[in-house]
Amino acid sequence: MAADFTEETAAKAVVDSFTDTRDPRLRQILTSLVEHLHGFVRDVEPSMQEWEQAIGFLTATGQMCSDTRQEFILLSDVLGVSMLVETLNDRKPEAVTDSTVLGPFHVVTSPRREFGDSIDEVGDGQPCVVTGRVVSVDGTPLPGAGVDVWQADAHGFYDVQRPDVTPVGNLRGLFTTDDGGAFEFRTVMPRHYPIPTDGPVGQLLTRTSRHPYRPAHIHFIAEAAGHHPVTTHVFVAGGEYLDTDAVFAVKQSLVRDFVEVDDPQQARRYGVTAPFRHVQFDIVLAPTGA
């Protein structure tokens, strides 16, 4: 009969149970997971009650998830894991646009929209124009690139959080760059907002005296043929919580001035009324061959 499982032999016994795993990558991940997870358990020596609380927390986190709510991504976000994974996957030439977290609200497909369209279907908030270009690392414009954008509204909510107030698809858009690699859309200024606090992750933040706020930003996923896609945000310079983002996602290279414009001619050009805010956000992608 096999020897008893002890504090000293536990991790090895579990790692050995994965010996016959066919996929070497899965075996590698599980081996590392068991070693680190057992290291954590040996380090903190949880009581049975603490173990039960952990099981209860993870269960509640899973059960909070729905088609429009992803509490495990939120947990990954507030523990800095999402941002760490992004950072590890983002080793690239200096000039390429930094990535940041996907976040838990990329849960519906953005409606296709045309160059210059508004993504605002409600008309509540300060008008804002976003312009930019998607280019390769050598500056070559990338026509036909996909630019998927989504953002919180002037009250700090995404469409799916208040489907009774805002139609799903509001403040979301899937654009294609023009012949010069440019994109352009009208929207409202995004507001800083709390991540959802009515679930287990919110309780964790409360119990650790952490605030739940994210600084104001617009999400982007840009993808073009022959290039690595990038998942990122543009942050509003001067906004609150830039230094203490609840999900650790701010990168200095992604902060832009949203310039106040009070020129009727420019307003007419973009199809808005003055005064409005304008941000230029160019996105640089790395070729896959490099």
Added chain:
Amino acid sequence: MAADFTEETAAKAVVDSFTDTRDPRLRQILTSLVEHLHGFVRDVEPSMQEWEQAIGFLTATGQMCSDTRQEFILLSDVLGVSMLVETLNDRKPEAVTDSTVLGPFHVVTSPRREFGDSIDEVGDGQPCVVTGRVVSVDGTPLPGAGVDVWQADAHGFYDVQRPDVTPVGNLRGLFTTDDGGAFEFRTVMPRHYPIPTDGPVGQLLTRTSRHPYRPAHIHFIAEAAGHHPVTTHVFVAGGEYLDTDAVFAVKQSLVRDFVEVDDPQQARRYGVTAPFRHVQFDIVLAPTGA
């Protein structure tokens, strides 16, 4: 503005975010969790797709849980975490009965039963008599001790797994020891069984070529005034899978002969028909003062 989050600074940035946590134990646990979790992520460098798969796995695990199914305990079990936590909480005098995992089926309250009662409400299986005493580490019998027992049936299922076939409460019982510290009950022989394989944990076992079986056993929780309770099993000597329990819960000290008895007089004494099996399982508890 704060410096960017990097591979090197990530764990520290997250640990620092927990600085204002009031409960020092919670802060200690979260600090260790972040260090080990980030260590794991840095070690395996998951792709974004692998991170998404992990989020999906954890979400599905939570959503598999119900009043009668605890998939996160099952996950903790197959990763050896439950057994490690038990082992860490089980440092005690040599003579005290070893503990083992609670398992995911202690999900309903066992019906109160009297000394000598049968816990078998179905009558399907080989008759078995379980006798034992709950004593303190110095051998003093412990009258009035609680003995909570539950087990799989002759087909390897717990009551809650087939509520259409077996009434909930079948093969469960909550006993109280008599004046001599003894307990006694009739049952059927437990069978080895697979842990539930129709959820994410079952998929994990399949993908790692691990079998899902647990050797035959009866669960016990014994508790007495002035003593540390013990959560344990008695395993059937000679049974299959004793060496490769899917949840790593076998301890050699917990394996007992379930002796075949073909004596009508003994059968009459216990209220069963010969032949039957008999196991004696004494449980030794540690005083809380020690």
